Amino acid sequence: MSSATLGSMDRLREAVLAKAREEAERIVREAEERARRIVEEARERKRREIEEARRRLYEEVGYEARIAEARIRAAQLIARVKNEVLEELRAKVMDRLSRLSEGERRRSVEKLLWEALGSGVVGDRFRLYVAKRDSAIAEDVVTATGLRDRVAAVVGREDMVGGVIIESEDGSTRVDNSYSTRLSMVLRRRAGEISRALFGG
Numbered sequence: 315m316s317s318a319t320l321g322s323m324d325r326l327r328e329a330v331l332a333k334a335r336e337e338a339e340r341i342v343r344e345a346e347e348r349a350r351r352i353v354e355e356a357r358e359r360k361r362r363e364i365e366e367a368r369r370r371l372y373e374e375v376g377y378e379a380r381i382a383e384a385r386i387r388a389a390q391l392i393a394r395v396k397n398e399v400l401e402e403l404r405a406k407v408m409d410r411l412s413r414l415s416e417g418e419r420r421r422s423v424e425k426l427l428w429e430a431l432g433s434g435v436v437g438d439r440f441r442l443y444v445a446k447r448d449s450a451i452a453e454d455v456v457t458a459t460g461l462r463d464r465v466a467a468v469v470g471r472e473d474m475v476g477g478v479i480i481e482s483e484d485g486s487t488r489v490d491n492s493y494s495t496r497l498s499m500v501l502r503r504r505a506g507e508i509s510r511a512l513f514g515g
Contacts, residue, residue, distance in 0.1 A: 396509060403508070404497060411493050412475050419448055423478055424455045430480045430489040437487075439466050443479040446470035452478070 414422065423444060430436070442465050444452040449470035456465045466483045477492035501508065 400501060400505075400508070404501065407497055408475055408493065411497075414476065416451070419476060420451045420455065422476060423448055423452055424459065426478045426491040427452075427455060427459075427461075427480070430478055430491045433489050435487050435489050436480050436482045439464055439483040440480045441466050441483065442468045443471050443474065443481065443492075444468065445474040445476050446472050448476065 427442070442452055442456065447470075449468060452468045452470075456462055456468060475493050477494075477496060479488060479490050479492055481488040
């Protein structure tokens, strides 16, 4: 073989190798580009899935929160209505008590006075507080029941509708048998029963 032929073959081999290298580099570049696109698409898909999951979660949480908020508002409304009804009931009872006849008031003062004394909390001498309009009735009851020597004073109070409060002479002990306190105790003690009667359940 001549040197010209060998030179041609070398050039041909170099050309084929160069072409093969170019082809290989092109294939590698395309593969890298394809891999980059696949990774990018996978990232984008994952991002959308996360966003969708987050959106669904927010919607579910928002829905639950709205339900919880509605329940709280409903409970507050029911509580407010119950309180309003109980306050109206209290006002009507106090109004009825304020319109007792003189005879009923006298019996009430005597009964509640003996009940308060029966507690044994207050000593020998005490002050007797009554509604201002019941002052004369209380004086008569004290005299009629033989308690005059134990009563330091009968005091009429504008802020009382009826009933009695007895307080030891030194002011250290007191028994509150006023209508408002007794009514509060009854309402508190029988709140469940009253609530069921008024609102059911």
